[in-house]
Amino acid sequence: MADKKKVIVIGGGFGGVFAAKSLEKLARGNVDVELINNNNYFVFQPLLPEVASSNLNSSDAVVPLRQLLSRVQVRQARVMGIDFERKIVIVIQGARMTPVELPYDELVIALGTGVDLARIPGMSDHALTMxxxxxxxxxxxxxxxxxETADVTTDTLVKDQLLTFVVVGAGFSGVETAAETNELIxxxxxxxHNIKPEEIRMYLIEFAPRILPTFPADLADYxxxxxxxxxxxxxxxxxxxxATSTGVELTNDxxxxxxxxVATIGNGPHPLVDALGLDMKWGRIKTNRFMQVPGHDHVWALGDAALIPLNDDPQDDPADYATQTAQFAVREGAQLxxxxxxxxxxxxxxxxxxxxRARSPRSA
Incomplete structure (x- = not known):
């Protein structure tokens, strides 16, 4: 590596942070690494339900990116586009939202996913997210x-509605959200003093046959x-x-x-990822086993934004691809x-x- 190369990492989640951190360590002095993110902090997403329940302070779930990546150039900016032919990332930054073009030798896309609840009528308008x-x-x-309202209302129907809580989606985030919200209550x-414990209803709804569908069955049963x-x-x-302002209707009527x-479902492609024109499947950028994006020699993808095969002949089975968990994103960052x-x-x-081996994402 005679000439110093510039690597730009887009996204400050698990995949992007650990890719940037590992790359700087492995190629120190030979590569300039720059991470671009909308915020200047890293959010430990598996802990958000505990922040919601007040079991953790907000400060315990975030770390400043500049502290976490002390040897990496961090740029707080919004990525507006990528010119693959010119190898340029276009961002807007600062109070005046000035457009800036940033050249790269290698580009890592780690933008995670967006939230798309539009497939369920009313969900976008009436559901909270996590x-x-x-x-x-x-x-x-x-x-x-x-x-507060349930404690003072004299309308039984209103009280019942206020004391009924619904979490849609029983992946890791949904299970944690239901458990932590239940504990908060x-x-x-x-x-x-006017609310009895037996008046509380907490529902966790999952379309799959069991909760935690990407985890081992014995863990889900427990x-x-x-x-x-x-x-x-x-x-x-x-x-x-x-979904409406007064509740949900299920597929069994x-x-x-x-x-x-609270909707912990509806993960969709990040708006920028969706607009890049890359080959995608299940809302994720298709890569080879090395995490390279086919057809783009200098572009890589990882984390929730990427569909990374775990074998040479993947089929239409999610088990043939890297799981969208923090645990996998950390491993992907190091290997990428x-x-x-x-x-x-x-x-x-x-x-x-x-x-x-499966384990809790927070241990990653």
Missing amino acids: KDLTDAHMLRTHVIGCL SRALRYY ATKNLRANGVEVLTGVGTKS RVINSSTI AANIVAKLKGEPLKPLPTRP
Whole structure:
């Protein structure tokens, strides 16, 4: 690597941060690494439900990117486009939102996913989400508001609706959100003398046959028993047909009246990723096993934005691809960094290792 190369990483989630950190360490002095992100901090997303429940302070779930990546150039800016032919990233930054063109030798796309609830009528308008700190704070404030109103209302139907809470989607985020919200309510009830514990209804709804569909079945069974033991009503094998300001209608035509709907489903492609014109599947950028984007020699993708095969002949089975978890994103970041260094040295690339032993994403 005679000439110093410029590598731009777009996205400050698990994949982007660990790719930038690993790359700087492996190629120190030979590569300039710059990470671009909308915010100047890293959010530990698996902890957001605990922020919502007040079990953690907001500061415990975020780390300044400049502190985490002390040897990496961090740029707080919004990426507006990518010119693959000219190898240019176009960003807008600063108070005046000035457009700037940034050249690169290698580009890493780690933008994660967006939220797309449009497929379920009413969900976009009436559901809370759990993607960032603002969402966590909104959920906590909303839940406390429901308890405040329920404590003083004399209308039984209104009270029932206020004390019914629905979480749609039972992946890791949904399970954590239901459990932490349920705990928040249980702790708070001592201050609301007109609300009895048995008046609380907490629903966790999952279209798949079981919760935590990307985790081992025995772990899902354990989590289900634990949730039910703590008063969460787990409904599996049923989807959500529509949402309104007063509740949800399920695909089995059951209606649950509720003032609180939290959607942890609806992951869709990031708007920029969707506009790049790259080959995609299931809303994710298709890559080879080395995390290179086919047809673009200097472009790589990882994390939730990428569909990374775990074998040489992947089929239409999610198990043939890297799972969208923090655990995988960390591993992808390290391997992608090693592959960029190998490429610049003219050495063989290595594929992402096969599926690791499952564990909680927060341990990654």
